[in-house]
Amino acid sequence: VAIGYTANDGVSALAAIVGFVVFLASLGISSVLFFDLDPTSLKPIMGIPSLDTGVFGGLIMGCIAAYLFNRFFRIKLPQYLGFFAGKRFVPIITAFTAIAVGMLMSLIWPPIGGLIDYLAATAAEGGNVPITVAIYGFVERLLIPFGLHHVWNVPFFFQIGSFVDPITGETVTGDLNRFFAGDPTAGIIGGAYWFKMFGLPAAALAMWRCAKPQNRKQVGGIMISAALTSFLTGITEPVEFSFVFVAPVLFLLHAVLAGFADLLFVSLGGHMGFTFSHGFIDFFLFYNLGTRVWLILAFGPFFAALYYFSFRFVIKRFNLLTPGREEQAITGDVAAGLPKDAEAMSKELVLAFGGRSNIENLDACITRLRIGVKEMGKVNIARLKALGATGVLQVGNNAQAIFGPRSENLKTDMVEYLKTAGPEADEVVTPVPAESMTLAADQPQIAADPDAAEKAQHIVTALGGTHNIRAVDPVALTRLRVDVVDPAIVDDIALKAAGVNAMMKVQDQILHLVVGLYAEQYAGEINQHFKASV
Known part of the structure; x- marks a missing residue:
């Protein structure tokens, strides 16, 4: 976990191990001193008497070690403490943090462990196995879009029974x-x-x-x-x-x-x-x-x-707008215009994520490119879609592009490309209309909507006016991504009357408006309203 979030830096792995050992000791001692737990009920883990948190404890300390590494690996200290500056500071601060985490876990883990034991008992004894697995399957699928299914899987895969x-x-x-x-x-x-x-x-x-x-x-x-x-x-x-x-x-x-x-x-x-x-x-x-x-x-x-x-x-x-059912959808070969070799594809991906200067770290799981970026606004979602991503998620400053099983290879290619890339990897990239990247050269271009200015005005009004809109960007070929101040004053009926085919709430204050291939033009018109209102 630690090296996965720190670009494979070995210091983070060392910090995670040190932190885990201290965490085990702190958890065991705190449970006995503060909560009168019978010392004989502790389980030796790595030779240290402690509460058995299974893989959860390792996951927690791995995440903490990764966070502390990214936060402090360049820390500067006074000259007389200079030896402990930089990466040497990370295992030290991780150990002290692990003491506090162990004390906190001695309070919250017993009820969590009791719940896991109950699930394990019911499944192992056969009493409620069908209901247990039905709940497991239902919740596990619901957590997929958020990437939290891995956490939900842990007790079932590695601890139950x-x-x-x-x-x-x-x-x-x-x-x-x-x-x-x-x-x-x-x-x-x-x-x-x-x-x-x-x-x-x-x-x-x-x-x-x-x-x-x-x-x-x-x-x-x-x-x-x-x-x-x-x-x-x-x-x-x-x-x-x-x-x-x-x-x-x-x-x-x-x-x-x-x-x-x-x-x-x-x-x-x-x-x-x-x-x-x-x-x-x-x-x-x-x-x-x-x-x-x-x-x-x-x-x-x-x-x-x-x-x-x-x-x-x-x-x-x-009448759900699944792929190919949009009011105006792109025809032609989806692969038209895609890069033909790994280096060209890597360059396009780097630029789509905002260029080399916008990328903080590169990672991948089985199906996703996980790219830490400095400014999420520079990530060109439409461009990523045109390069083959079936979906793009924004989690804090982490952009996750769904490329399927080839994600790991794409990440490796990007790493190799960035080692030798020239100034072209830092090109200032303006948003490229996704249709121009996916349409074949002999396909006719989509004509501009002559009523775009009027429709944009109606959309702004339906969204509650310019004062209720933080940002508008074209995404996913046919949508507007709108960041609003107060979603409660958005008028769904007025949006449909303004030509919006569908509205989706993807986060508390983030809306996706399906408007067809004129999304780029509408976004430009709406942004003009911002300039006019300033």
């Missing part, structure tokens, strides 16, 4: 570890194979078929690739991020169906684990270890049909 490995004699915990140790009661979240191998690919097919005829070629290329990724590897984000923001009701439906899949699989006596995710590769490798694994193939077509027809019905019934 216990089993003595018959080969090593060691006690293992967690559904995954117990499954591979031979515990016949483990593998309780195998229902995800149904919606990852069959359900979401069928949902992608439904969105493809629901696209307007002139857009199906473009949408089909995106959806088929995303569907194959989900089926083979179990990576679902390329499909999910194609509809989570434009059609949240579909994502809620998906979460309900995911919970239902987990519930049904366990209720029918199925048990199946995984190592990476619930894709065909894991299914092929480990099917002989599971129980009633044939259920996955037998009910797969049922879940494919359930997802396809439910998605198709909801999209048509509520």
